[in-house]
Amino acid sequence: MKRRVTKAIFPVAGLGTRFLPATKSVPKEIMTLVDRPLIQYAIDEARAAGIKEFIFVTARGKSALEDYFDSAPQLEAELRKKGKTDLLKLLKATNMDSGAIAYIRQQKAMGLGHAVWCARRLIGNEPFAVILPDDVIDAETPCLKQMVEAYQETGGNMVAAMEVPADKTSAYGVLDVDRDMGRLMSLKGMVEKPAPDSAPSNLAVIGRYILTPSVMQNINRRKQGAGGEIQLTDAIAQEIAHNGGVYGYRFEGQRYDCGSKAGFLQATVAFGLARADLRDEFGAFLQDLIPHAKAAQ
Numbered sequence: 001m002k003r004r005v006t007k008a009i010f011p012v013a014g015l016g017t018r019f020l021p022a023t024k025s026v027p028k029e030i031m032t033l034v035d036r037p038l039i040q041y042a043i044d045e046a047r048a049a050g051i052k053e054f055i056f057v058t059a060r061g062k063s064a065l066e067d068y069f070d071s072a073p074q075l076e077a078e079l080r081k082k083g084k085t086d087l088l089k090l091l092k093a094t095n096m097d098s099g100a101i102a103y104i105r106q107q108k109a110m111g112l113g114h115a116v117w118c119a120r121r122l123i124g125n126e127p128f129a130v131i132l133p134d135d136v137i138d139a140e141t142p143c144l145k146q147m148v149e150a151y152q153e154t155g156g157n158m159v160a161a162m163e164v165p166a167d168k169t170s171a172y173g174v175l176d177v178d179r180d181m182g183r184l185m186s187l188k189g190m191v192e193k194p195a196p197d198s199a200p201s202n203l204a205v206i207g208r209y210i211l212t213p214s215v216m217q218n219i220n221r222r223k224q225g226a227g228g229e230i231q232l233t234d235a236i237a238q239e240i241a242h243n244g245g246v247y248g249y250r251f252e253g254q255r256y257d258c259g260s261k262a263g264f265l266q267a268t269v270a271f272g273l274a275r276a277d278l279r280d281e282f283g284a285f286l287q288d289l290i291p292h293a294k295a296a297q
């Protein structure tokens with residue numbers, strides 16, 4: 001029986017430069033898909049996978065995130081007075097249990113690896129998940145749950161994997177596959193942002209990980225990798241080289257890169273169309289819009 005994964009790190013200390021000027025005052029993770037902030041999707045996915053402790057690695061200017069998970073007594077009282085029980089229920093579902101959530105500061109955006117490392121004392125000697133909230137995954141079984149179930153069989157470390165066009169490898173961490181077992185692959189290497197001609201595959205890592213304390217120890221905060229940042233990929237690659245036991249997992253579901261403008265817009269359309277209360281009006285609008293968009297090309 002493998003150890004259960006009950007802790008998750010949410011690194012949210014990045015600068016979000018691709019969404020400037022919005023991210024000058026609004027954390028990227030608070031931006032909404034329809035009516036829920038990105039972070040809510042990430043939290044719901046973590047809860048579905050059995051996560052009980054939620055560790056946010058935040059930075060200056062991200063206090064809106066902390067407020068989001070607080071109870072809002074005044075607003076709740078107002079809704080109660082007006083008999084808006086549905087909204088009250090919706091609001092309460094965003095509250096977190098006392099003590100379930102922790103915030104750690106990353107003082108300088110030195111990279112994803114460094115952000116994860118900032119949470120090392122809260123992780124201690126346990127396996128942990130990492131969720132990047134700007135990767136939103138629409139799936140019947142939530143992505144992290146799929147991975148936790150596979151992890152019960154494998155143990156070790158696991159990264160979510162997805163095929164990307166061969167000319168896009170330089171935007172991702174890329175897998176070097178040892179044995180391909182279908183959904184599951186054992187890995188012999190991982191490279192951060194390789195140029196297409198030197199990429200070991202077109203299988204990219206996306207923002208879901210299950211990691212061992214040993215990977216945490218590998219993160220050397222002084223060692224910079226691709227782009228001058230301290231990369232999580234490098235720490236995982238080191239684990240493959242020294243101990244093995246690292247797997248890629250081809251998840252089932254549609255991933256949206258909400259850290260990019262195009263991905264965020266795609267997710268907005270998809271989630272809007274999936275909503276029963278919006279489908280008709282929004283769908284009709286899009287159908288009207290498409291001929292105009294084509295004509296403008």
Ligand code: UTP
Nearest residue numbers: 011012013014015016017018109110111112115
């Ligand atoms: P990104 O590469 O998307 O960077 O980080 P970013 O700063 O958020 O956005 P851009 O590229 O400037 O637009 C991937 C994840 O890692 C976190 C981010 O918050 C995001 O969830 N991160 C990145 C940190 O927490 N700290 C860092 O130093 C870097």
